[in-house]
Amino acid sequence: MASLVLQSSLTPNFLSLTSSPTSTSYSYFHLPLNPIRLKRHSFTRRRRRSFVLRCATGGVSVREPPPPPPPDLEGSKSELIESLKFKLLSAVSGLNRGLAADEDDLRKADSAAKELEAVGGPVDISVDLDQLQGRWKLIYSSAFSSRTLGGSRPGPPIGRLLPITLGQVFQRIDILSKDFDNIVELQLGAPWPLPPVEVTATLAHKFEIIGSAKIKIIFEKTTVKTTGNLSQLPPLEIPRIPDQFRPPSNTRSGEFEVTYLDADTRITRGDRDELRVFVIS
Incomplete structure (x- = not known):
């Protein structure tokens, strides 16, 4: 089992991320100062790795890139x-x-x-x-x-x-x-x-x-x-030609x-x- 520890420079509290060969889960402590929260997700390695990382102080989010645009159907037509x-x-x-x-x-x-x-x-x-x-x-x-x-x-x-x-x-x-x-x-x-x-x-x-x-x-x-x-x-x-003489x-x-x-x-x-x-x- 692998373990990764992230330390905040502003507080001695720790945020731990634990992973296993088959699945990965996230958990967090309540941090009294400038907490960094990681939205809870659970997924297997075989599923899509889609997650959102949010910062409580800055409101920053990181998402998957959007899918490529569809082909130019109007141009083809x-x-x-x-x-x-x-x-x-x-x-x-x-x-x-x-x-x-x-x-x-x-x-x-x-x-x-x-x-x-x-x-x-x-x-x-x-x-x-x-x-x-x-x-x-x-x-x-x-x-x-x-x-x-x-x-x-x-x-x-x-x-x-x-x-x-x-x-x-x-x-x-x-x-x-x-x-x-x-x-x-x-x-x-x-x-x-x-x-x-x-x-x-x-x-x-x-x-x-x-x-x-x-x-x-x-x-x-x-x-x-x-x-x-x-x-x-x-x-x-x-x-x-007058209408009365006009053929039908x-x-x-x-x-x-x-x-x-x-x-x-x-x-x-x-x-x-x-x-x-x-x-x-």
């Missing part, structure tokens, strides 16, 4: 999101915004989008409303695989009966005025030898937020503006859900299962 965004953009690149997509392309794009949506988690537009602001460029729409401007909705065919070439498509969103404009660049064929006519059609809407991630848009008007050689011409507002399927409103949103990428899913991918422009 950010890297994974960037990787999945690259995978999605790679899946839709070369598809001419979906006009050249076949069934296999549609499945790959949908699968890549679902992976990013799952890691990104639920979208709450009320929290991330500022990230909607700006001009967004459409880089993919699953509905364009139908080869019509309306996608799964009625719309003029592209490159069939009408000589229409689809250019860039944008969404311009203003969160203060609640403006939501779909902007489409088109090239209209003309009889030879006249050059094609380039126009920009702006479909103006107002929007409102439904729930946490769904947006409802209400159509207001369509304005067409010539560009290129005819850019000097004034814009033309296309008259709206041609409604003035639509809804879609924002399934992923960050500072430069947005994914939406429409009310007719249309997947759209946008990047900020």
